[in-house]
Amino acid sequence: MRRKKKEKRELVLDAIYDSSLVSKLTNYLMFSGKKSTAQKVIWGALEEIKKTLSANKAGKKTDNPVAVLELAMKNITPMVEIRPRRIGGATYQVPREVQQDRGFSLASRWLIGAARAKKGKPMAQKLAEEILLATKNEGAAIKKKLDTHRMAEANRAFAHFAW
Secondary structure: OOOOOOOOOOOOOOOOOOOHHHHHHHHHHOOOOOHHHHHHHHHHHHHHHHHHHHHOOOOOOOOOHHHHHHHHHHHHOOOEEEEEEEEOOEEEEEEEEOOHHHHHHHHHHHHHHHHHHOOOOOHHHHHHHHHHHHHOOOOHHHHHHHHHHHHHHHOHHHHHHOO
């Protein structure tokens, strides 16, 4: 008998920006249940983005930092990934399309990981820099996405093993 489908829980929207994206990213950033600390970091990063956008008024069409974050997440989200598949004693790296939920999960993990890898600045500043770089298709998170796509392209010959 099959297992029961996992129910999706309602996500509480962010208090300041009223956005589910900000709320999800806060949950990914959180350590040891310290949600208020994670919220301060995210809100600080979005304020930093707002300041940067107002300084570069000519280059950007919007002052909305949540729109910038959405664009960055869209740019980071991978289309394909590779999954190991064991067939006849050999393990093949099989390219697979990424579902929307998994894509968001990978993108947020890569974004936060890239920000944490930087040194010498507060986390809010590092996260803001990484988000702004991702909107320009630059930065460590975008590099991770491109590496994933490159690996999937290199293993395209094993695509017929997809299940």
